[in-house]
Amino acid sequence: MKRIFYILITLFIPCSTNYPQMQWEFMGLSGEEIYDIVIDDSSNVYVGSVGGVFKTTNNGTNWIFQNNGLEIARVVKLFIDYEGNIYLCGFASFAGYGLYKSSDGGENWIGIADTLNGNSENYFYDVVVIPNEPGGIIYVSNYYGVYRSTDNGITWQSTNYSDPCASYIGINTNGYMFFGNGCASWFGIYRSIDLGLTWIRHTFLSVNDAMVYLRDGTVLAGCYDPGLGSFGIYKTTNNGNTWFNTNTLNFPTADFVIDNNDDIYVALYGLVYLSTNNGTSWIDYELTGPPTTCIAIDSSGYVWAGAHQDGVYRTEGRTVPVELSSFSARVNGNEILLSWITASEINNMGFAIERTVIGHQSSVISEWERIGFVEGTGTTTELKYYSYVDENVSKGTYFYRLKQIDFDGSFEYSNILEVEVSIPSEFFLSQNYPNPFNPETNIDYIIPEETLVNISLYDIAGRKIKELINEKKQPGYYTIKLRGDELSSGIYFCRLSTTSASTAVIKLTIVK
Numbered sequence: 001m002k003r004i005f006y007i008l009i010t011l012f013i014p015c016s017t018n019y020p021q022m023q024w025e026f027m028g029l030s031g032e033e034i035y036d037i038v039i040d041d042s043s044n045v046y047v048g049s050v051g052g053v054f055k056t057t058n059n060g061t062n063w064i065f066q067n068n069g070l071e072i073a074r075v076v077k078l079f080i081d082y083e084g085n086i087y088l089c090g091f092a093s094f095a096g097y098g099l100y101k102s103s104d105g106g107e108n109w110i111g112i113a114d115t116l117n118g119n120s121e122n123y124f125y126d127v128v129v130i131p132n133e134p135g136g137i138i139y140v141s142n143y144y145g146v147y148r149s150t151d152n153g154i155t156w157q158s159t160n161y162s163d164p165c166a167s168y169i170g171i172n173t174n175g176y177m178f179f180g181n182g183c184a185s186w187f188g189i190y191r192s193i194d195l196g197l198t199w200i201r202h203t204f205l206s207v208n209d210a211m212v213y214l215r216d217g218t219v220l221a222g223c224y225d226p227g228l229g230s231f232g233i234y235k236t237t238n239n240g241n242t243w244f245n246t247n248t249l250n251f252p253t254a255d256f257v258i259d260n261n262d263d264i265y266v267a268l269y270g271l272v273y274l275s276t277n278n279g280t281s282w283i284d285y286e287l288t289g290p291p292t293t294c295i296a297i298d299s300s301g302y303v304w305a306g307a308h309q310d311g312v313y314r315t316e317g318r319t320v321p322v323e324l325s326s327f328s329a330r331v332n333g334n335e336i337l338l339s340w341i342t343a344s345e346i347n348n349m350g351f352a353i354e355r356t357v358i359g360h361q362s363s364v365i366s367e368w369e370r371i372g373f374v375e376g377t378g379t380t381t382e383l384k385y386y387s388y389v390d391e392n393v394s395k396g397t398y399f400y401r402l403k404q405i406d407f408d409g410s411f412e413y414s415n416i417l418e419v420e421v422s423i424p425s426e427f428f429l430s431q432n433y434p435n436p437f438n439p440e441t442n443i444d445y446i447i448p449e450e451t452l453v454n455i456s457l458y459d460i461a462g463r464k465i466k467e468l469i470n471e472k473k474q475p476g477y478y479t480i481k482l483r484g485d486e487l488s489s490g491i492y493f494c495r496l497s498t499t500s501a502s503t504a505v506i507k508l509t510i511v512k
Contacts, residue, residue, distance in 0.1 A: 038086075099124055173217045181207060208253055335392075337388075339386070352370050371390060402414035437510055
């Protein structure tokens with residue numbers, strides 16, 4: 001149940017950090033009353049609203065309203081089980097079903113629980129399967145208490161808790177179950193040690209719609225302390241025996257989500273914060289303005305936030321990998337040009353270029369070696385273009401891969417490219433570049449067979465000034481650099497000759 005607070009309070013802003021600025025993208029559904037958001041393993045996004053569910057299969061480009069079989073005033077909670085079944089509960093204005101299930105991605109809904117005791121109030125607050133695997137128990141909370149089913153919703157068993165407003169039913173990794181309550185007379189945090197049959201209230205903290213269960217057994221709850229008159233994110237590290245305020249955010253909490261890297265995102269009413277240390281401290285994730293009521297994370301690490309009547313927003317989470325949309329190579333003479341494009345990046349320090357090769361005289365693949373590094377952009381959702389030139393390559397088969405490295409040292413490899421550099425078919429001496437030059441120029445030449453190569457520099461009168469190359473060369477593409485520090489301004493000639501009597505001459509000009 002989402003209870004929106006309209007209270008003027010002071011927000012405590014945590015200390016500054018060096019985390020990159022997030023860019024939240026509007027994904028649609030402006031004006032809809034959004035109460036919950038969940039995402040399945042295929043990154044289909046489901047948003048609970050008035051009268052039904054909105055679904056997108058293409059990251060918000062199109063939204064489909066799904067309410068076939070539903071008779072409900074508003075959707076309060078969505079849950080997806082291990083088989084992909086979607087559970088939906090909410091408020092109905094009649095004595096019908098308050099809990100529904102869909103086994104076809106929301107196309108059709110079937111009612112599986114009414115008020116459960118024959119009374120008239122048809123308000124459901126929560127639904128969850130624990131554990132979310134075969135044999136899990138379905139737990140629901142409605143106006144008349146907490147119920148559970150061990151046979152997939154065919155029959156329901158009541159518990160000792162028979163009051164309204166139980167929310168965020170869950171279990172920690174030590175087997176202790178909890179729920180929070182923010183309604184007057186029943187507010188507090190309740191605990192069960194017998195899989196939800198018996199519940200005991202352990203604190204009188206009012207839980208305003210948010211609890212999260214961490215992998216180390218820690219539980220966090222967004223609470224209001226009526227004694228202190230302040231909000232806070234409370235934490236237990238001893239299975240609920242004691243709770244303490246982390247004293248970080250004095251603001252009503254709407255929802256939590258935890259990613260595969262144990263990062264925790266919290267949606268406040270108008271803000272989103274991130275914790276990378278189990279809730280000890282929080283970093284502003286920079287979604288401000290809309291009254292954020294729910295939050296979710298997809299399989300790629302993108303964070304989605306629902307803002308009540310203001311639409312759905314998305315940004316990259318801290319663990320979104322670099323999305324490499326292309327990686328290609330092209331041979332240009334004695335160079336191999338590597339090019340790649342990223343569609344998004346987060347915390348990307350850069351790319352190490354690694355190479356291995358089968359030489360023209362060997363069939364043995366060498367070890368991978370790092371031949372260069374190109375800096376990344378850090379964090380971005382825009383297309384970024386990168387390139388690297390492997391110079392002075394000879395005949396052989398080359399293999400390249402990118403090692404993308406994050407600022408924290410974690411890394412991933414790209415796919416491997418294979419590039420074939422063939423034997424040139426003729427001798428060639430290219431015009432130097434730049435020309436005229438000062439103080440340095442490049443001269444490219446091609447050798448199609450093994451031979452003794454001599455390249456010498458002559459002045460305008462035909463006198464040899466300098467011998468640049470005089471050695472045996474294998475077939476391939478080559479580049480030499482000529483510096484003109486000791487030369488006077490004027491015209492010179494560069495002559496290539498080989499033992500096979502091949503010759504070539506170019507004219508050079510140096511200007512000082």
